[in-house]
Amino acid sequence: MKRNLFLAFVLVWGLLLSVGALAQGEAFAPIRNAIRGSSSQELAEYFAPTVELSFDGDKQSYSATQAEFVMKDFFAKNTPASFDFIHYGGSNEGTPYAVGKYAGKNSAYRMFVKMKSVGGAQKIGTIDFSKE
Known part of the structure; x- marks a missing residue:
């Protein structure tokens, strides 16, 4: 009986964690699509x-306006051949972030996107590209 209760607890806990990861992934979906479309x-x-x-x-x-022009220049020089987020997480304070792999025509990058709360909404506060 105790074993069945433990297995049920583990199953429910695993489902809750996977739902949280899916929710974070969905929050980053429009950002992923914008990057894929450069x-x-x-x-x-x-x-x-x-x-x-x-x-x-x-x-x-x-x-934000300057950052748009910087990213436009980056996309022009490094058109994405492929891009996807490979990891989602959150800081101890609850700040969501995502790590992705950005493959441009000339170089591959590891990309880190960190959100921050602005007026109750999550907005991009940091984007970090590191060549692999």
Whole structure:
């Protein structure tokens, strides 16, 4: 009896964790689609008022409008051949993030996207590209 109760608990716990991961993945779906389509304009819809962009360790903060132009330039130079998020998570404070693999025509990158709360909504606060 105790064994069945333990197995039921483990099953329910596993289902709850998988539902949480799916929910995080769905929250990042429009961002994934904008990146796949190399649309800086669509991506900018999810930018916080200030966005930190990093390319191989060179970090700078930009306004949302400036960040859109920086991403437009990046997409023009590194058109994505493929892109997908491979991991979703959250900080201890509940800030969601995702890690992805971005394969451009000339280079492959590991991409980190971190959200931040802006007026009760989650917006992109950080995008970090690191060459693999």
